[in-house]
Amino acid sequence: MTHRDRFEAVYDTYYPAIYRYAARRAGSPDDAADVISETFLTLWRRIGDVPEGEEALLWLYGVARRVLANQKRGASRRAVLAERLRSELAAFRPVKLIDLDHVRTAFEELPERDREVLALACWEGLTGEQIAKVVGCTAIAARPRLHRARKRLAAALERQASLTIAMGEA
Template identity: 80%
Template sequence: MTQRDRFEAIYDAYYPAVHQYAARRTGSPDDTADIISETFLTAWRRIGDVPEGDRTLLWLYGVARRVLANQRRGATRRAVLVDRLHDELAAARPVTPVDLEHVRAAFDELPERDREVLALACWEELTSEEIAEVVGCTAIAARTRLHRARKRLATLLERRPSSRIAMGES
């Protein structure tokens, strides 16, 4: 298989996952397209470094993560992630727009590294071992970071009175 054939196979197989990864982390289609193109440009340039098998997608996520970090130096875009969190919480109980603002505000208060591990666990449905590979740490460190991020989010959600309660509704 030539390098070009391998790249095309990787692109065809993983484009949808990289697209979703980028779309969930940007506020515009243009930003999403930039992340996707930079990620696959890096894969093309470093085709010999792209691992085989199940690790390919994790490698691409790691590249996309670094591309996104470079793109975010100005302003951080989190609205898409919070909307996805809203959808997941809605499965457990009905969520009103007031509740969404409560969750959005708590999520926005978290440090970037907490938001990232929560996003990888919830939206990309990665295991601790896979998160470790994407963010460049050990599996134990990833589990610890994820546990602490969940605790911090839960604390913020408990501490912040929701707007419904603040408005006198029960």
């Protein structure tokens, strides 16, 4: 049996069980879909390590469990980042505390490139030089990139605050 045939056999047999497992535990249908796809991607990559018979289902449950744990850690890191960014921005200028949802919305408005450097700086605690290595640019280029990303986040937060005031929620 080829690796592809083995993968298809395991997938066809155990997809419903992994689907139910992920759907019951994930926070949303999108998160469940991510768990399922990552679990079966791992199956594809490690098909030679997968035990035979029903042991394969237990192996897949273990993979799905780890994927879910990684998702939860990621969500936790994002929440920590939002709080950290709010604190950092509050230190630059006196403003009333911004609702965490406004920070999240402002962060999500940013281009992926800005979110990445901000996340590397705040979540991972990387320096400008370390960020440069991760994103593949020079340290000289990374520092202003981070600075501009912070400025764009501040502007996005200002827009969020203005919208809140305009809508009478503040």
